[in-house]
Amino acid sequence: MQELERRAPEVVARRDVDAAASFLSDVVYLKRPHTTHRASVREAVVSHPAEVLGALDAPERVGELGYAAMDALAQVPWFCA
Amino acid sequence: MVLRLVCPASFGIVDWRNLAVLCGSPGFDGLVAPTVSFSQFSREEVVAARGQLPFTMDVYREYNGTLRSLARDCGVRVADVDLVLWTYSIDRQPFAPFSLPVFDSTVPALGERERDALRRDHQSVAAQLVREYLVRLGDVGFLSKNQILAELRSVFGLIRDECAGFGNHKRGKVKDRVRLVVAALDEAISSESPERLLGQWNRWQGMVDPTASSWIGISLPTDMILEGYLVLEDFIPVKEYLGAHYDASSFDPRCGRE
Numbered sequence: 368m369q370e371l372e373r374r375a376p377e378v379v380a381r382r383d384v385d386a387a388a389s390f391l392s393d394v395v396y397l398k399r400p401h402t403t404h405r406a407s408v409r410e411a412v413v414s415h416p417a418e419v420l421g422a423l424d425a426p427e428r429v430g431e432l433g434y435a436a437m438d439a440l441a442q443v444p445w446f447c448a
Numbered sequence: 449m450v451l452r453l454v455c456p457a458s459f460g461i462v463d464w465r466n467l468a469v470l471c472g473s474p475g476f477d478g479l480v481a482p483t484v485s486f487s488q489f490s491r492e493e494v495v496a497a498r499g500q501l502p503f504t505m506d507v508y509r510e511y512n513g514t515l516r517s518l519a520r521d522c523g524v525r526v527a528d529v530d531l532v533l534w535t536y537s538i539d540r541q542p543f544a545p546f547s548l549p550v551f552d553s554t555v556p557a558l559g560e561r562e563r564d565a566l567r568r569d570h571q572s573v574a575a576q577l578v579r580e581y582l583v584r585l586g587d588v589g590f591l592s593k594n595q596i597l598a599e600l601r602s603v604f605g606l607i608r609d610e611c612a613g614f615g616n617h618k619r620g621k622v623k624d625r626v627r628l629v630v631a632a633l634d635e636a637i638s639s640e641s642p643e644r645l646l647g648q649w650n651r652w653q654g655m656v657d658p659t660a661s662s663w664i665g666i667s668l669p670t671d672m673i674l675e676g677y678l679v680l681e682d683f684i685p686v687k688e689y690l691g692a693h694y695d696a697s698s699f700d701p702r703c704g705r706e
Contacts, residue, residue, distance in 0.1 A: 368453075372527075375453040394449055399589035401546055407592070411700070426454040434509055440450050445701070 371397060379426050387423055388413040395445050411444040418442040452527055460515045460530030462508050464501045465537035468494045470514060479536045484514050499586035546588065548595055551602035554584045558610075563676035570673045574682040582689050593699040596642045596690065603683050604645065608633040610677045622671075642690075642699055649687065652680060 371393060378390045392409035412419060425432060425439035432439075441447045451459040460466070468476035471491035472483035488507050489497070501507075512526065519526045547553045555577060556562065565573045585591075591599065608630055615626030629652070636648035669679040693702055 372453050372456060375450075379454055391450070394453065398449060401548070402589050402591050402595060404592050422450070426451065429451065429455055429458070434505065434512075436451060437505070437508075446450070 368397065379423055382420065382423050384413060384416045384419050387419050391419075391443065391446070408445050415442075415444055418444075422446070452530065456527035457519075457525045458516065460512055460526045461534075462503050462511050463534060464494055464498050465541075466530060466533040467501070467511060469533045469537050469540075470511070476537055476540055478540075479533070480518075486510060498583055499589070500583060544584075548588075548591075549598040549602045550584050550588055551581060551599050551606075554581045555602075555606060558678070566678070567674070567676035570676075574678055577678075578683060578685050582685060585689065590693070590701040593642060596694065596699055597639075597645065599686075600642055600645045600649075600690075601637050603686060604633055604637045604649075604680075607678065607680045607683070608637065610672065610679070614672050614675060614677050643697060646687065646690070649680065 371390070374390055378387050381387075388409045391412050392403075392405045395408045396403045396405045422440045422443050425436040429436045449461050452461045465476070467473075467486065468491070469479050470484040471486065471494055472478075472480065473491040473495045475495065477483070483491070485491075486494075486507065487510070488504070489501065494501060515526045515529045518529045522529070558566075562573070585599070611626055611630050611633065615623055615630065618626060632648070632652050636645055636652065639645040639648060669681055672679050694700065695702060
């Protein structure tokens with residue numbers, strides 16, 4: 368969790384879909400380690416680049432969007448509400 | 449969870465365990481005073497539903513608002529409050545040992561006492577057993593296609609054993625027909641994909657349903673129920689659960705939860 372917290376601002380700042388997909392698949396894995404196949408999650412995430420980029424914009428606008436920032440994240444496979 | 453990682457000062461992770469501690473649910477009380485009430489469910493419902501509690505945006509908003517208020521009072525980050533709640537919940541009720549298939553560790557081997565209970569009140573006893581299984585299934589989160597296949601094989605394996613056990617005490621035509629059903633179940637268990645197995649489930653149901661054209665002339669489920677055996681019909685909620693949570697052809701989660 369600490370490692371992911373450390374990586375999070377860097378991933379948001381880089382706006383790189385591959386790096387974000389790795390980060391997001393690690394997040395899903397952390398939540399469900401016994402049942403998550405990290406490579407499959409990563410593959411699903413990376414195949415939706417526009418949604419990933421939208422999700423990367425959301426945290427920077429969280430002050431303006433508030434909880435609506437979650438709507439952008441919810442467009443990414445494995446992260447819908 | 450992503451917002452919790454990016455903005456730990458303002459966001460926490462919603463989890464039934466944290467809600468249980470905030471509400472003071474049975475087994476999770478003692479940390480937060482006064483306890484918090486949520487409009488969407490009671491403190492008892494939180495621990496009954498556990499991993500299947502519906503986390504709508506309204507629930508999250510209310511939950512995270514509570515966390516923000518506690519964080520302000522304590523001079524810490526929302527993520528720290530989240531961690532304290534979660535750690536307390538684990539301390540009060542550690543995780544159950546985890547193994548896959550979930551079915552094998554949840555549904556007990558049926559002894560004479562369970563048979564007796566099933567004979568007396570089949571519907572309630574079977575429904576409770578299936579409910580507990582689905583709660584555990586919800587707890588472990590989404591499964592891969594192969595893990596779903598393993599769960600379905602376990603369900604079919606149990607019913608196969610139930611049929612075989614029932615047939616052991618029978619003679620003549622009934623025994624022959626039970627053998628037919630056991631063979632159909634064995635064939636289903638050897639399926640290589642969950643969709644094939646679910647297809648077999650529908651076929652099998654037809655074989656024992658007197659209203660279906662594929663009926664093989666035996667009211668097997670009724671006789672089995674009367675003698676205290678579980679039948680595949682008891683596990684229809686499992687089929688419904690899979691239909692609700694997974695795509696029917698790819699078996700990808702219909703909606704990935706964080």
